Amino acid sequence: MKQHFLWIAVLILFALAGCKSLQEKGNDQFLSGQYQYAINTFSQILEQDSSNLEANRVIGESYRLSNRIEKSEPYYRQLAEDEPSFNHYFFLGQSLKAQQKYEEAKEAFEKAKSYTSDEALLAKNQREIESIRLAEGIENYWPKHELVNYTELNTPGADYSPVLSEDFLYFTSGRQASGLYPATGTPYTKLFRARADGLKVDVGGIQALPEFRNEEGLNQAAIAISPDGNTIIYARGNSVSPKDLPETALFVSYFRGAGFTQPIWMPVNEDETWWNSTPAFSPDGSELYFASNRPGGFGGIDLYKATKLANGDFGNAVNLGPTVNTPGNEMFPRMAADGKFFFSSDGHPGYGKLDLFVAESDGAGKQVVKNLGENINSQDDDFGIFFTEYPKAGFLSSNRADGVGDDDIYFFEDKTPKPKIVNVLLNVYTKEAKADGTEAVLPQTRVVLYGSDNKQQGGDFSNTNGRVRFTMNVDSDYTIIASKGGYFSKSIPYSTKGKTPDPATLVQEVTNVSLDTTIILDQLILEKAIVLDNIYYDLDKADIRPDAAVELDKLVKILADNPTIRIELSSHTDSRSSDEYNLDLSQRRAQSAVDYIVSKGIAADRLVAKGYGESQLIVQNAQTEEEHQTNRRTEFKVIEIKE
Template identity: 30%
Template sequence: MKKLYIVLILVFAANTIKAQNKDTQKADKLYAQLEYVDAVKEYLSLVNKGKGDAYVYKQLADAYYNMFNTVEAAKWYAKVVDTPQDAETYYKYGQMLKANGKYEESNKQMKVFASKMPNDERARAFMENPDYLPKILDRQKAFNVKTTAINTDKSEFGAVLAGDNNVYFTSTRNKSKRTDGWNDEPYLDIYYVSYNAADATFGKVEELTELNTKWHEGPVSITADGNTMYFARDSQADKNFVNDKKLRTKFGVVNIYKATKQDGKWGNLKSLPFNSKTYSTSSPSISKDGKTLYFSSDMPGTMGQSDIWKVSVNGDDSYGSPENVGKKINTEGKEQFPFITDDNVLYFSSSGRQGLGGLDVFSIDLNKMGEDGMAKNVGKPVNTEKDDFAFSFNTAKNIGFFSSNRGGNDDIFIAEPVCSVEATTIVTDAKTGQPIEGARVAILDAKKNIIETRSTAANGEVMYMVECNKEYSIQASKDGYDSGVFAIAKNKGGKTKVDAPLSPIDVIVTETEVVLKDINFEYNKSNITPEGAFELDKLVQVLKNNDKMVIFVKSHTDNRGKDEYNMELSDRRAKSTVQYVISKGVDASRISGKGYGESEPKISCTECTEEQHAQNRRSEFLIVKK
């Protein structure tokens, strides 16, 4: 894909792959020259002639990987891993499988990778949280996504909305017949288009002719005053390259340049002093105050294939020494396309962090770096199993742009923030009014599904971000207290507080029974519901306070279904109840249970109502020993 050129870690002559034999010599040379399209043709020709082997398959797989043809890359990696390979091959194979939505197969390859490179941060992250995917998929949606009128059948990416209400972006839409051998597309140029925030419409796309050359240009970043632009360009435009005489090829890199506006035109171009012909610097993003420039690079000191770096801008074309932004952001993979917002939130794309596939967009609040803040995956729908990257956000207009190849080409999408409410729950003792530390607080959606569970701080507080104009509820519990459910009313945005007073448990314990509210079950099911769990916690507390007490659980069903089936169902319910109590630390010898089916209804009825059925689906707790 064209975008990869911008952050490409070029392979120079010293690192080029030697031909395996005379048959692969032509294909190997094309591969070393980064002419992947033609290299693939030559390798496939060898396969068709019956001259394919593990080496040829590996070259094909890597070539397709570099072009991000995920289907073909996975196909050839599958042939390669029939024989032992280096760790990175298993990692690449895993990433290609993930990009095709084959998550279980991807995890198998990641386990092999982790076994070979246990100290790699990517391996550690995977082994510590191999089931990370559901957490990302379940994450509350932060943005709504829609396509833009900017897109064509060519590549478009790297859109940023500047203060002049123009969206600047990079594209291969130019009419030049000259193409890049990387993927056989035209070279990149910089374009801009006016944006009307009132009705979210775009004007006519214009080319930034004063900066474009026959080489690659873009993406760009513009200072808050609109007078300075930082942009990426192929170093060969400045005749800055490594000349490989053996391959008869000039290898350029990507460098960052500065331009200033003069009489409405961009000029006075200057190459930044930390540029080099042996490593790339790309994807610039300037802070609101103009004093810090973030960028992507594979310069010495890079932790992975490419990292996010920053450098101080001191004025008068004076710059500090580039600094790697560190492990909270960078990995052994690729970190690219940084964008710093006006409120100091850094967005970037990564292939080395746990994501949905390919490059994913992550964010980190740099104001909280000292508070162990970590980069977070922004989740769907911004991220997909494909490459999602080059996220930018205009805080003044409250709108973001990002790029993705989810439709086949690199296209630009709009990201509209989902309206949110900061809901703070304060859990207190209902009798004393004192805050309760360590209370368990679960937030539920309108269908009573648990979204997330947290514990209160010393001040009894816990905060959730919820969507505007939606109903939620809070379930709060603490050992020794009755659990409670508290509604969060629909809110148009902003902040809201939810008081959650919990009453100390005062369970009725008779000579023969512990009296709880009914532990009701859903129809034809035996799993413990959230409401049932909160009530059973009271029984757990009673048992902990009376260490000699032994309980027998009787579980019942309603009268729907056959007697034999209901007996079996009620027995499962009794066992579920017993298992829940044991899971809370109660010795198994102190609680047992049995199902009684529909033989002992709480309410005798023939044509029972739904409420009567629910009351008959219950459990009772008899005291066997005190």
């Protein structure tokens, strides 16, 4: 029995020695950035001791530092229970938030407050709480945009950061990898391209980047190509070789005659120990946007802008400021031609991890940041937007749950229904008024259509049937002018408002609505008197009454439509006063009418006032009031036509 216990003790000692060896190995892996290897190593320890705090700490930190914080929840939860601290509760809250467990996340952030008095940490913690509240009110930036996984393009590994240049789609992918990246346990990535026409990609013709050779044993990541296609900038790093650069950096290759140069380290990196990645050119190529963790930022990874120098390099990098950058991480910039700035962030209010945002002017000179909404973003990483037709179509990257593999490439399109088209076809018929009161077709009449902006929209001569046809817009106001030699020109207003069906009720894509209107022209005959109806004056007065003004406005319109005519405006009385009195009264009334017309903008030299008193009675020896009224009239006649 003693011998039996001795063997048990020996086995326990070996087990403890093995645990210690595993822990040392795991710590070495963690400290060297081989996070996935560290996770695998410490997971073996947790299988024997689930409460091992060091194992929980390293695994939780490894997931967090390799951008998989959503997987770190059980490890930070164990740490928070056994060793409560600000960081343990804060990182637990971030993990819960990344999984959209918002109520639990807020509870963890609230508990974190109790374990620090540091104002900066408290502000950082409060920002997380506030971002959860703000995320509840996010509206879709493009309500009609739809996102689709480009399944034919994607692989079980990583595929991301697409960029279109000169009919080729360039992107990063883990296909054809020759090794695994120790930090994540996923294949190293390389740069590829395929022919593309907008969103249509020749997925059967994908090839490794031909401009220069992909390197083995490291990640070639996000790529940017200048607008002229002559400069390629990409992120390169994560090598495990001690002879290589210690951190991810930007490399550049230039087109020189026969081909592209071998990529070289860019001075804009400034320090080889700083992380620099996700480059993008401005629309004109004069500026380079990129992400960096260099000192002096607002926390985590910030976005910077560098200016193209005289020698072709980029330098003088400046931080984009606290409106865009947060204590979290901002990456994958994209400046649009209209000045809107798109980027990804896990620091602004969002749905989980990296979301896509836009920084734009609020119209008052202030820049505001907006989340693109849940039809674009998910609870996972959403990043690397590129427009093929701004802002209606393009690509982006995401590692959301419904993907083909790790990071996937998605395409988006504006699916706003095409508006139903209504064409208004107006038939204008031209006619003339006959002396007997009838109307007759008046062909070869010039008809011109003007819009509400007084610009000509069309014009033609009426055909033998007196018809001219115009195509007009719905809910619009127009003026139609008809003219013909020997006739008074006439203008009439015409509106299509209320004369067409509601497009929402239509089934067909195009609906034609036919409308009709008629313009009747009067003959223009020199010295022919034309009676103005309803021109009345108060007894013994010459003032223009409101009802008379309505009729005189019609004459104003005739004069405006016919700027080459000069008229005589005459006033006539009945015979119930003396000749001298009636002559004076009629002259005053005629002059009063002329003065009114001049006040409406008609030149005075186009008008002659003439009072005829009772000298031109229509009804001699009038007896009834109706007969007297016939004699009391106002007339006009054209006395001159200026060529």
